Amino acid sequence: MYAxxxxxxxxxxxxxxxxxxxxxxxxxxxxxxxxxxxVEQGWLWNGVEYSVPIGPExxxxxxxxxxxxxILARHPVPQQLEALTEAxxxxxxxxxxxxxxxxxxxIKVRYPKPEQA
Numbered sequence: 001m002y003a004x005x006x007x008x009x010x011x012x013x014x015x016x017x018x019x020x021x022x023x024x025x026x027x028x029x030x031x032x033x034x035x036x037x038x039v040e041q042g043w044l045w046n047g048v049e050y051s052v053p054i055g056p057e058x059x060x061x062x063x064x065x066x067x068x069x070x071i072l073a074r075h076p077v078p079q080q081l082e083a084l085t086e087a088x089x090x091x092x093x094x095x096x097x098x099x100x101x102x103x104x105x106x107i108k109v110r111y112p113k114p115e116q117a
Contacts, residue, residue: 005045016032
């Protein structure tokens with residue numbers, strides 16, 4: 001496998017039928033480097049070895065994403081549906097729904113909505 005590199009970034013990875021020096025002009029051949037099968041387009045080449053590019057850190061999850069993740073961790077959707085259905089079919093048994101709503105309120109307190117400027 002060979003990787004074609006431009007400005008230190010892999011732009012193409014292919015199996016060549018021979019040595020790049022014999023297949024291309026010297027200028028083009030200089031852009032091709034032996035690569036392992038794991039190397040992918042977008043990887044970095046420092047002239048010696050390849051590396052996976054390190055992107056920017058992902059943004060912190062919003063308060064909504066944090067709330068949703070916590071609610072789903074505590075109460076998966078089937079459990080939420082069960083609480084709603086049970087309360088709708090038998091209003092004298094709201095225990096599961098009340099527990100769900102109490103947990104949601106607790107989660108909202110833990111992940112408050114940001115104050116608007």
